[in-house]
Amino acid sequence: MEHPHEILVIGAGSAGRYAARAAALLGKKVTLVESGPFGGLCILKGCMPSKALLRPAHILYQVNHHLHEMGLRLEGKVWPDIPQMIRQKNAMIQEMADDALHGIETTKGITLKKGNFRFTGPHAGQLDGTPVTFEKAVIATGSRIKIPAIPSLQKEWILTSDNVLDLEELPRSILVMGGGPVGLELGQYLSHLGAIVSLVDTNINWHPQVDHTLGRAYLDALESQGMAIYLGIRKEEFIIRGNTPIFRFQIADKQHEIPFDKVLVATGRKPDTEFLNLPAANINTSRHGHVHVDNFLRTSNPQIYAAGDVTGILPVLNLATFQGEQAGRNAALATPVPVRAPLVPIAIFTEPEYARVGMTETQAHERKIPVKTGMISFSDLGKAIVNRQTQGGLKIIAHAKTREILGVELFGTGASDLIHTLTVAMHFHSTIDQYQEILHIHPTFSEIFKYLIDEMTDSL
């Protein structure tokens, strides 16, 4: 049977747009469907709006707290004009969304349709009730906010990443639930703008797989700027005393109480699959609703692929676009090809930043890989000293026998850019000895890699 839609891509976020373009470039007729405003999470509510607001908030904090360290004086104080920051942010993201739309509209072979798609069979579905059939499909429906089921957490207290970046007036005190990238970035944003911020997380070691010493030093750096961080919380509950809402919890045997005005819930997101009616298309999901994919990015229905946050592999933009492109290409090919597992560098855009790529030491131990590790602080790095930005640390993990670099973790100014130096080295399977031969410009933050690898190779 011939279907009018050769390839249907569901969701026009980052993964969906890359999938649609890849399939269209291979000559397929692609229908891209989108239920919401055009742009997807990264442009409209995620990476871009958060970074557009983090930047002025970080500058505000630096100017009001650190100018004197450089012998500079400011009479008075710099104040944030939050409504203006938000207007600028909105203008920027609108422009990005318009550019993305233009890119899709001018790509030959793609038809964009508005509507909410739902499967009715392995090759069929409905778009806002209108029947649609397709030969192959790519699911790229992303994720939605998830609110944890904590009894006594009242709806009117709740803020999420979907609305906190549009708050023109900040609450005086905010409880942030969740110490992942979203909680830390948005928590620091609110703190730098002047709110009293307390962040809580049930993990005792921040992130179970990262280096505890480095992770703790990173959180200490954030705390030194005003945000209070509580890890390993247990027995949590919300109470109201007088008119004040309070979050009560225990760490070890000690009880803590934090009064707050609002709660920023940043405890993770859920896959946006509820409306899709996946069983009709024979598509299996995990317990949490993520769409299972194999190493071709195929779902349990071999004619249907999936990419991006909906797969639950790692909710970051670089992986979403990579998977989108590969899934779109495989859907267009007569015989799909296996998708390589790429290195996925990730970052947290606080100040200082945190970044990581490859394996952590814990993961290496779990896989029984013998490793040689090195760790260094930014405190002796010339560039960090002259810039007065010495909060930072780096850890490198190499294979103990082959000496190939296997993983890097760091925090410090510019960590999200610095990480690419070693990501490139790791992509080409560099050993620490090969990396050691590379000259670095002095004074730079990148020199930190050279210093640590000099130590690890005993070359100085």
Ligand SMILES: Cc1cc2nc3c(=O)[nH]c(=O)nc-3n(C[C@H](O)[C@H](O)[C@H](O)COP(=O)(O)OP(=O)(O)OC[C@H]3O[C@@H](n4cnc5c(N)ncnc54)[C@H](O)[C@@H]3O)c2cc1C
């Ligand atoms: C606050 C925040 C900050 C972030 N910052 C970063 C960052 O700095 N760096 C980074 O790498 N990642 C960041 N992320 C994560 C990043 O935004 C996501 O990993 C990425 O955008 C996922 O893209 P996607 O295409 O999989 O999903 P999405 O962009 O969510 O796209 C899914 C699309 O599918 C549509 N859709 C859903 N269901 C249907 C349906 N039934 N029919 C039709 N359309 C449908 C949705 O409307 C949506 O447009 C951040 C996330 C958040 C929340």
